[in-house]
Amino acid sequence: MALIATESLTKTYRGGVTALAELTVVVEPGIVGLVGANGAGKSTLIKILLGLLPPTNGQVRVLGLDPTTQPDQVRARVGYMPEHEALPPDLSAAELVTHLGRVSGLPRTVARERASEALRHVGLYEERYRPVGGYSTGMKQRVKLAQALVHDPDLLLLDEPTNGLDPAGRDAMLALIHRIGTEFGISVLVCSHLLGEVERICHTLVAIDGGRLLRADRIDAMTSATDVLAVEVSEGTEELAARLAALRLPVRRDGRLLLVELADDDTYDQILGAVAELDLPLHRLDQRRHRVAELFATREPSHV
Amino acid sequence: MSESTGVIHDIGYQRYTGPRLGRASVFGALYLHGLRTVFGFGRSAKAKIFPWLVVGIVIVVAAVVAAVRSQVGQVVMTYAQFPTTMGWLTIFFVAVAAPELVSRDLRSGVLPLYFSRPLARSDYPLAKLLALVTALWLLLGGPQLVMFLGAAFTLDEGPRGVWNELLDLLPGLLYAGLWAAVFGAIGLLVAALTGKRAFAAGGIVAVFLMTTPIVGILAILPARTINELAFLASPMTMVNGVGTWALGDLLFEGGDGLPIGGFGPLYALAAVLLVAGCVVLLLARYRKVATR
Structure with a gap:
């Protein structure tokens, strides 16, 4: 009920x-x-x-x-x-x-x-x-x-x-x-x-x-689908993006950041593997838990 | 692993599966709470001072009246005269008690806590009114009982005399009920209009104070009908008018009572309408307050 x-x-x-x-x-x-x-x-x-x-x-x-x-x-x-x-x-x-x-x-x-x-x-x-x-x-x-x-x-x-x-x-x-x-x-x-x-x-x-x-x-329905990993490398961002796309990971560019949707723990390993293979200087790799506020914000285009 | 007997165990939250009482019990709880409030029970010592001062005064007056009667044999005050004599004291009592009952709740914002419970909207003001009327009736009727006991134990006429005293006492108690209903209804209505207790108290005294001169003016106008109806203008004289008509000798021993001519039933009707009108307005007021 x-x-x-x-x-x-x-x-x-x-x-x-x-x-x-x-x-x-x-x-x-x-x-x-x-x-x-x-x-x-x-x-x-x-x-x-x-x-x-x-x-x-x-x-x-x-x-x-x-x-x-x-x-x-x-x-x-x-x-x-x-x-x-x-x-x-x-x-x-x-x-x-x-x-x-x-x-x-x-x-x-x-x-x-x-x-x-x-x-x-x-x-x-x-x-x-x-x-x-x-x-x-x-x-x-x-x-x-x-x-x-x-x-x-x-x-x-x-x-x-x-x-x-x-x-x-x-x-x-x-x-x-x-x-x-x-x-x-x-x-x-x-x-x-x-x-x-x-x-x-x-x-x-x-x-x-x-x-x-x-x-x-x-x-949980609001946040689970939107957990992303933010990857930042000092150089070779394009190369990394191409490599990750080749690994069938959904990648988005966000300024100097690459945003990768977090499917499971393997995603971490795949990203780290790709960075290591390309020998790129990794600046940061962290999980972004989207604040629910952002979800509502994107839902309100009329309020901009 | 040491299990000492002095430890209080947190047994966690317990659900309640027992009975939940109905409307009558809830009304009763509210009524008793109101009655306790009037006399300052469950409150600070300061809240008890005034009500018990007034209770003390009326009891002492009744005791003195009873003592004078038993010693000197002179009836200073009949039972029915007691509420009239205590008129202004009663008004001050209402002016303190009614704001305590309703204005305080309006100001503190506690009403949403009441109206979010299974309590009919009309039950809150009615329980408060009944509590105030009961308190006033006890205030005016209790001392009459003291006078009665004083007489019953000192009279020489035996059971016959006690029976006669009782026949005098009962109309006195009924008359006290009329006072209680009229004063309580007016007082509570005025107090329910404001959350400021000082304003409410002032307003209640003003209603009685301001209407008294009107009676005086109407009573000296050169028209007999107006003179006889003049006492309707103030609640105190109106109740006195009802008493003159209904109790006659018991209230005004040897005297003539108020010169109301043949309008006695009209006075009674007016008193009933006054109380009913106050109750209707009180209920309307709380219909509005409850949704805020």
Whole structure:
């Protein structure tokens, strides 16, 4: 069963602003990155998935349920971490997460147990009894994540979870999300405007821009075909290119570089063999893992 | 390889397969949380000061009234008169409690955490309203119970006397409920309009403060009908008008009550419409807030 499936999903706000335009996408369970610039429609999509906003047009399914007609069933199985500040400063993290667990339908004692478990999983221990108002930004983000986790959802919707965090905090948050998606067995949709960040932890990437789908695919499918070896020799570049072509390796010129698509480890040996036979001074030979950003960039000729 | 007993093992993430409760339980959880909030439970010591100061005052007043009655034999205050006498104190209590219940949530941005859960949109404001009304009713009804117990244990008339006291107490408690409903509905609606607690508190006091002079002006206009309807202009006098009509002697012993003429039922209808109107506006307000 698909985790999230939309078909021609369109949302036009009053005033004629189109937040989502004919968005059709199907994603499988796992860690899903939803990337796009600010205003691309990420938050609108999340609100529609939660059943908080009705779509203007189109179909949407979350965990096989329709959030427009079964919002309560969807929300019972989904945890949501909003982008903005969302914690009342005078409550302790333990009190708040317990209360929100009860609002999700957990019995009283279960809510208390699961609240301290969830806070422990995000790395909050004794400080959970202190008022949230005195927490650092990193701790507040963790509390927001814990409240999304307290009722054991099947899907987490995280809106910009690394917002406002320092580099170490970002890494810790991403590691935590990765752990939730892999060890906890909970699917995660991570929204971010930073592609470089989510591509590290995601299985699937969905990129939207101006409410339209740019691309949606498994991340290994995006990168595996595009791993290339960059070869640079101080002289005799032409000769080497000819030799490699003779070896039936796909070669491209890129300035002073030769780019060779990496099929398997033999490719290395073949290149090194060719360089040695021609007795050329090898300047460098390294593997270029195309950043996913480049993939999206080439897909947008209209944006040049 | 040493397995010491003091080690806490990380047992990893546990999935939850137990029951998930329905709408009534969720509503109850929200309601109880609201009731605790009003009296400062689960919050800092600072949040407890004001509510418990007010609770202290009303209990002391009730105890003094009961003591005077048992010692001197004079009824200083009837049960039904208690909420009226405590009117302004109640307003200040609402002005602190209502913003604590709703304005704080609006400001801190916690509402998305509620509305992304299986909670009907109308249940949030209704649970908060019910919590505030309950708190007000306890505030105004609790002391009446103190007065009743004081009387019941000091009267010489035996069970008969206690029964009579009870018949006096029950309308008093009902009347306290009316006060609680009207004050709670107005207070929560005003507080739900702003995320700034100081503005909300000021707004609530203003609604009651500003409407009182209007009553004064209307009451001295040279037209009897207008004079009799004047008390509709302010929530406090409106509730008093309902009390005059419904309770009569119990509320204004020996006196005449408010000069509302034959418009008693109209006052009752107006009070009902006022509460209903506030609830409708409150629900509309949260329909808008929930989608943000």
